[in-house]
Amino acid sequence: xxxxxxxxxxxxxxxxxxxxxxxxxxxxxxxxxxxxxxxxxxxxxxxxxxxxxxxxxxxxxxxxxxxxxxxxxxxxxxxxxxxxxxxxxxxxxxxxxxxxxxxxxxxxxxxxxxxxxxxxxxxxxxxxxxxxxxxxxxxxxxxxxxxxxxxxxxxxxxxxxxxxxxxxxxxxxxxxxxxxxxxxxxxxxxxxxxxxxxxxxx
Numbered sequence: 242x243x244x245x246x247x248x249x250x251x252x253x254x255x256x257x258x259x260x261x262x263x264x265x266x267x268x269x270x271x272x273x274x275x276x277x278x279x280x281x282x283x284x285x286x287x288x289x290x291x292x293x294x295x296x297x298x299x300x301x302x303x304x305x306x307x308x309x310x311x312x313x314x315x316x317x318x319x320x321x322x323x324x325x326x327x328x329x330x331x332x333x334x335x336x337x338x339x340x341x342x343x344x345x346x347x348x349x350x351x352x353x354x355x356x357x358x359x360x361x362x363x364x365x366x367x368x369x370x371x372x373x374x375x376x377x378x379x380x381x382x383x384x385x386x387x388x389x390x391x392x393x394x395x396x397x398x399x400x401x402x403x404x405x406x407x408x409x410x411x412x413x414x415x416x417x418x419x420x421x422x423x424x425x426x427x428x429x430x431x432x433x434x435x436x437x438x439x440x441x442x443x
Contacts, residue, residue, distance in 0.1 A: 265335055265386040266327045267320040270432040276312040277428035283308040284421025294415035298365060301415055302354070309372075312428075313347065338386060346379035366414040373402030373423050388438035394431045401427065 287294070287304055294301035320339055324332040350372055357365050380395030401423035409419060 264388065265324075265339060265383070267324040267335060267339055268316065268387065268431075268435060269319050269323055270436040272315055272319045273428050273432035273435065275315060277425045277432065279308055279312055280424035280428060281421050284417035284425070287417040287420070298358075298362070298415075302358070305372075305420060306354070309350075339383070342383040342386070343379045346375045346382070350375045366409050367406060369415070369419040369423075370402040370404075370406035370409060372420075373398045373405060373427075376427075377402060388435065390434045390438055391431065393434065394427060397427050397430060398423065 283304055287301065291297050291300045291304060321336060324335050324339075353371060353375070354368060357368065377395045377398035380391065380398060384392045384395060405419050405423065409416075413419070
């Protein structure tokens with residue numbers, strides 16, 4: 242029995258190593274493009290229904306957090322279904338690896354938002370830029386298992402986040418453009434790069 246247990250542990254370790262050395266094909270261009278559209282729609286909704294986010298920070302946060310949650314849900318569903326179809330025997334390991342790469346940035350974003358709302362409301366104007374920077378870190382974390390050109394998306398979110406922080410003061414604080422443009426273009430860029438890298442939706 243002890244030998245059997247050791248063999249099973251060794252097999253699991255080998256499968257994890259195979260997953261780490263394989264390219265991940267769980268992300269599809271169409272879903273990423275859909276999340277770009279979600280960002281643009283959310284920016285339009287903000288401009289129409291939350292014209293003064295400083296006075297209605299709850300509405301602003303509710304809009305963008307729900308948009309992010311819906312995007313994560315759509316991508317998560319696709320990751321599971323595509324991985325089971327494309328990676329077959331290694332699907333569970335590949336899904337686990339993708340989660341390990343992205344969860345730290347997602348959790349950090351949620352905790353950072355809560356801390357600023359609770360303890361530093363005067364610094365909430367930093368959130369759009371910080372969210373973009375955290376997403377860039379998630380992209381960099383995944384860069385070894387996705388097509389190499391996808392690193393450009395990480396660079397985009399890093400630069401856009403820093404620019405957003407630099408320009409977000411005064412009347413530009415919480416502008417719909419500070420979220421809609423970076424996330425809309427960033428997700429569209431990711432979809433295009435995946436498509437050209439052969440990551441079709443088939």
